[in-house]
Amino acid sequence: AQTVTQSQPEMSVQEAETVTLSCTYDTSESDYYLFWYKQPPSRQMILVIRQEAYKQQNATENRFSVNFQKAAKSFSLKISDSQLGDAAMYFCAYRRREYGNKLVFGAGTILRVKS
Amino acid sequence: ETGVTQTPRHLVMGMTNKKSLKCEQHLGHNAMYWYKQSAKKPLELMFVYSLEERVENNSVPSRFSPECPNSSHLFLHLHTLQPEDSALYLCASSPGPGADTQYFGPGTRLTVL
Numbered sequence: 001a002q003t004v005t006q007s008q009p010e011m012s013v014q015e016a017e018t019v020t021l022s023c024t025y026d027t028s029e030s031d032y033y034l035f036w037y038k039q040p041p042s043r044q045m046i047l048v049i050r051q052e053a054y055k056q057q058n059a060t061e062n063r064f065s066v067n068f069q070k071a072a073k074s075f076s077l078k079i080s081d082s083q084l085g086d087a088a089m090y091f092c093a094y095r096r097r098e099y100g101n102k103l104v105f106g107a108g109t110i111l112r113v114k115s
Numbered sequence: 116e117t118g119v120t121q122t123p124r125h126l127v128m129g130m131t132n133k134k135s136l137k138c139e140q141h142l143g144h145n146a147m148y149w150y151k152q153s154a155k156k157p158l159e160l161m162f163v164y165s166l167e168e169r170v171e172n173n174s175v176p177s178r179f180s181p182e183c184p185n186s187s188h189l190f191l192h193l194h195t196l197q198p199e200d201s202a203l204y205l206c207a208s209s210p211g212p213g214a215d216t217q218y219f220g221p222g223t224r225l226t227v228l
Contacts, residue, residue: 004157035216043203045219091158102171103217105158 002027004094006106013082014114020067021077021109023092030054031097034068036077039108040088048090051075053097079111087113118142119220121206127226128196136191136223138206146212147189149181152203152222164189165212196227 004025013019025034036048051059051068058066063083067076079086092106118141128134140147149161163171164183178200180192189206203224207217 037219042221043205043224044221045205045207047216047218050216102160102163102173103158107155107157 002029002094002096002104004092004104004106006092006109008109009107010110010112012112012114013079015082015084017082018078018080019082019111021079021090021092021111023075023077023106025073025075025092025094025104027073027094027096029096033095033097034066034075035093035095035103036064036066036075037091037093037105038086038088039091040085045091049077082113084113084115087111119206119208119218121204121220121223123223124221125224125226127228128193129228130196130198132196133192133194135193136204136206136225138189138191138220140187140189140206140208140218140220142208142210142218144208144210144218145186146209147183147186148207148209148217149189149191150205150207150219152205154202158205161191163212170212193225196225198227201225201227 032053034051038046038048049061049064063080065078089108091108094104120139122137146165151159161175162181167183178195182190203222205222206220209217
């Protein structure tokens with residue numbers, strides 16, 4: 001069974017600084033998707049960034065980028081120029097590519113942004 | 116605005132009550148999902164529907180009964196719940212069951228007394 005581990009329950013970052021959230025996963029599949037979702041106090045899950053496992057290039061979306069290390073099964077999220085609106089719970093998630101109905105989520109990391 | 120709405124946003128019910136959660140998606144998607152988010156636990160997938168047909172049921176107790184009358188609407192009927200069922204229930208949709216990205220609604224905060 002696939003598992004996703006986020007080892008940092010909580011992180012803090014100063015506004016305008018950079019922070020990296022860690023995620024590791026376990027799977028025997030070679031083709032899959034990885035995601036970072038953000039859940040602000042409104043509780044709605046918002047997709048931040050996605051990575052396809054067969055692509056070696058790390059995904060980027062504006063201030064958000066990932067460091068995808070397939071051999072190490074590591075998928076960290078880097079937030080540059082942190083803003084107060086980035087404060088939220090961040091979830092790492094995995095989905096198998098074929099017949100992949102199921103998103104498997106990590107336990108989440110609370111990110112606090114200090115002004 | 117993700118185009119997925121859920122009602123009610125908050126619900127308090129007794130253990131003997133019957134209530135329903137509603138989800139509606141305005142994205143033209145064909146797959147819909149129910150997730151449960153409890154405190155200090157990862158999100159758990161409960162049900163998946165594709166074109167109104169249930170394709171996955173992750174060993175959810177029968178006191179939770181899903182219904183998908185069409186591809187835009189998904190219900191979760193609740194009866195004789197337990198206090199440990201108190202959680203945030205999130206609905207999501209995707210273009211198809213194999214689509215890579217799911218779009219989530221704002222959730223219903225359920226409290227069972």
